[in-house]
Every structure is written in C-alpha cells, then in structure tokens.
Amino acid sequence: xxxxxxxxxxxxxxxxxxxxxxxxxxxxxxxxxxxxxxxxxxxxxxxxxxxxxxxxxxxxxxxxxxxxxxxxxxxxxxxxxxxxxxxxxxxxxxxxxxxxxxxxxxxxxxxxxxxxxxxxxxxxxxxxx
Numbered sequence: 001x002x003x004x005x006x007x008x009x010x011x012x013x014x015x016x017x018x019x020x021x022x023x024x025x026x027x028x029x030x031x032x033x034x035x036x037x038x039x040x041x042x043x044x045x046x047x048x049x050x051x052x053x054x055x056x057x058x059x060x061x062x063x064x065x066x067x068x069x070x071x072x073x074x075x076x077x078x079x080x081x082x083x084x085x086x087x088x089x090x091x092x093x094x095x096x097x098x099x100x101x102x103x104x105x106x107x108x109x110x111x112x113x114x115x116x117x118x119x120x121x122x123x124x125x126x127x128x129x
Contacts, residue, residue, distance in 0.1 A: 004051035005122035008064050014114030016122045024122035026115035039074045046079050057088035057121035088121045
C-alpha cells in the first residue's frame with residue numbers, strides 16, 4: 001500500500017511517501033499559496049507515485065484547517081482516492097530539530113524542512129496503525 005503525505009503550510013507544502021506502509025521518505029517541497037495552483041503542482045507527484053491513500057497533516061486549529069479541507073476536496077475531485085486528515089502540531093519545528101541534530105546546514109534545513117515534516121507526520125500515522 002502506497003501512502004502519500006502532505007504537510008501544508010501557508011506558502012510551502014512538504015510531500016513524503018511510504019511505498020510499503022512501513023517507512024516514510026521525504027520527496028519534495030512545493031512552493032505555492034493558492035489552493036488551485038497547489039493542486040496543479042501536486043498532480044505530477046500523485047501521477048508518479050499513484051498512492052492508495054493520501055494523508056494530510058492538520059493542526060488542531062488555525063487557517064491551515066480550512067485550507068486542508070479545501071485542498072482535499074479539490075484533490076478528490078480529480079484523484080478520487082482515500083484522503084485522511086491526521087493531527088499534527090509543530091511538525092516543522094520538530095523537523096528543524098531533527099535536521100539540526102543530523103548536522104545539516106541552515107541552507108539545507110530550510111530547503112528540506114517541509115518535506116521532512118511531511119515524513120515525520122506520515123511516520124507518526126504509520127506508527128499509529
């Protein structure tokens with residue numbers, strides 16, 4: 001079972017994948033604020049990886065919650081697979097700390113922060129199954 005995860009932000013969306021449902025791997029960060037443009041930019045990843053399920057990391061409250069709902073509806077309209085919201089808070093903060101502990105440079109941490117956060121969210125989801 002292939003599962004793709006999105007870590008939504010106000011300007012960045014991290015993407016991670018798990019091909020076997022065991023281990024999450026970060027794959028990309030997409031830079032987009034507009035939900036319609038974001039869907040267009042996500043389509044190549046959905047086509048390439050053809051996930052059986054999509055996980056969207058959603059905080060407890062805030063503007064990302066509505067953005068996640070809008071995004072999920074638009075994705076489902078063109079890619080009708082199971083979409084699940086999974087609670088996440090401070091995933092980007094945790095990702096920064098993990099990458100810092102790994103000795104990654106500030107430039108690399110900024111570049112990979114959101115995709116690493118998506119991998120952390122996906123791994124939490126997989127571990128909860």
